[in-house]
Amino acid sequence: MDERRTDNRTHDDEAAAAVSRFVERFAAQLVQAGMPRMPARVFAALLSSEQGALTSAELSGQLKVSPAAVSGAVRYLAQVNLVSREREPGSRRERYRVQGDQWHNALLERDTSLRNWQTTMREGVEQFGLDTPQGRRINETLEFFLFLDKELGSLMERWAAHRAEHLGD
Amino acid sequence: MDERRTDNRTHDDEAAAAVSRFVERFAAQLVQAGMPRMPARVFAALLSSEQGALTSAELSGQLKVSPAAVSGAVRYLAQVNLVSREREPGSRRERYRVQGDQWHNALLERDTSLRNWQTTMREGVEQFGLDTPQGRRINETLEFFLFLDKELGSLMERWAAHRAEHLGD
DNA sequence: CCTTAACTTCACACATTTCTGAAAGAAGCG
DNA sequence: CGCTTCTTTCAGAAATGTGTGAAGTTAAGG
Known part of the structure; x- marks a missing residue:
């Protein structure tokens, strides 16, 4: 070398x-x-x-x-x-x-993808009903996506803050 | 049957x-x-x-x-x-x-995948050096992954709590 | 042991995806 | 305008991926 x-x-x-x-x-x-x-x-x-x-x-x-x-x-x-x-x-x-920085957002694919998951899962819950194990299992997944949707917003805000602090203004 | x-x-x-x-x-x-x-x-x-x-x-x-x-x-x-x-x-x-519930974790691929990203990015930073625009850009991505690694842990904890409250007991 | 059910591995055929070369399409510049 | 340079589109070739049948492997149960 x-x-x-x-x-x-x-x-x-x-x-x-x-x-x-x-x-x-x-x-x-x-x-x-x-x-x-x-x-x-x-x-x-x-x-x-x-x-x-x-x-x-x-x-x-x-x-x-x-x-x-x-x-x-x-x-x-x-x-x-x-x-x-x-x-x-x-x-x-x-x-x-x-x-520049928007690609970090894109990696987490928050925009459309997450919504699509939600509607698919909602259909599943509707179809099976909450009185079946499948229905409840799929409902849990739906809740997970709803939770994610909420959380990822604030996560990216924290990232923006962290980034500003660390890499200077 | x-x-x-x-x-x-x-x-x-x-x-x-x-x-x-x-x-x-x-x-x-x-x-x-x-x-x-x-x-x-x-x-x-x-x-x-x-x-x-x-x-x-x-x-x-x-x-x-x-x-x-x-x-x-x-x-x-x-x-x-x-x-x-x-x-x-x-x-x-x-x-x-x-x-059951571990597939939610898997979706966020926290385990190996994130670590692989980190090492790849670290190599990039090392190669270009922080005195180049590329190096700094890649370093920012590295920081993003480190940040994610940290945050996703607590996010999943919050999910576990939310889940226990909602479906648990 | 030997039989047989259940799963796995492997080579190949079929499909899809991905890249190329050729030709057409835009946009600067004389 | 028309020439030139760069980009896009498109048909088809090459590469990849995906699923099958057949043979192989493992282990239950006589």
């Missing part, structure tokens, strides 16, 4: 490879958590980029995939509010940026 | 179909949350069953899949601690049971 100042070429390659290793590991974890592969890789690359933003071409080059793949991945990420698209003024290039 | 009435047949079929509809909807939601298809269906069926437990044969019949498929699904579910296997004493039958 003794990399002297031989020349910039190998040095840069090393660095790029190291970044790539982290990106792929990060992406793998996102995949495990249920995110499709390419969106995961794109997101990890963005988060690991200096500006927190990259162009389509940069992503395409760095991840060694076609522009088409990047396009699809970005569409997905934008849909779940993990990246925003910006037009660079004076160029046709589009720049994709990670939503 | 026996057929008495003439209309029992249609009545039972109705009921079974209704259960099936709920099971499939439930399963679909689990799939959307990242669970493989067959494990999702098996889990939903178990949770919707009267005893919260079914045998391999019952699952196979109810879900209209081969025993092999059930086997694979159960292996997955056991691995993520969503079901436990029980041997029925006087028989070769195996019985799979939902982990």
Whole structure:
């Protein structure tokens, strides 16, 4: 691991490879958590980029995939509010940026997902009735989701506070 | 266990179909949350069953899949601690049971998953260093996971309390 | 022991998902 | 306008995932 100042070429390659290793590991974890592969890789690359933003071409080059793949991945990420698209003024290039702190929120998927669970569970309770073991079991799950919905709100508030305090204003 | 009435047949079929509809909807939601298809269906069926437990044969019949498929699904579910296997004493039958309340915990994946995130993020911070924007960004994510780890503990305690009060005694 | 029921493993077929190359679509700039 | 550059769409190829039948493994019960 003794990399002297031989020349910039190998040095840069090393660095790029190291970044790539982290990106792929990060992406793998996102995949495990249920995110499709390419969106995961794109997101990890963005988060690991200096500006927190990259162009389509940069992503395409760095991840060694076609522009088409990047396009699809970005569409997905934008849909779940993990990246925003910006037009660079004076160029046709589009720049994709990670939503700095909102991605923590997204991880807990509070918005729609939780509500969907609630309605599904409510239907189950209705169907089986509280006079059956199944009904009561499913009702408990419903209550759990209601509880979560309530609690996660204040949890994120506490996070915002913690964050402000720790990382400075 | 026996057929008495003439209309029992249609009545039972109705009921079974209704259960099936709920099971499939439930399963679909689990799939959307990242669970493989067959494990999702098996889990939903178990949770919707009267005893919260079914045998391999019952699952196979109810879900209209081969025993092999059930086997694979159960292996997955056991691995993520969503079901436990029980041997029925006087028989070769195996019985799979939902982990009553522990599945709520599992949903929040506190155990291993969160730790894995932490180590991945730590590696990222180390690699980029806190003197880079990337490093700081990833560090913030690391802090978020540490925060979550801490908070989810007390959240689940509160849930246990809420639950005991509401359904307990 | 041997039989047999119950579950598991494995190789393969079928389906779905995911990525690519090609072509069409937008938007700056001369 | 029309040229050029970047992005998106789309059909299809490649990769992955998923479920089945058949053979293998384990253990109950004669």
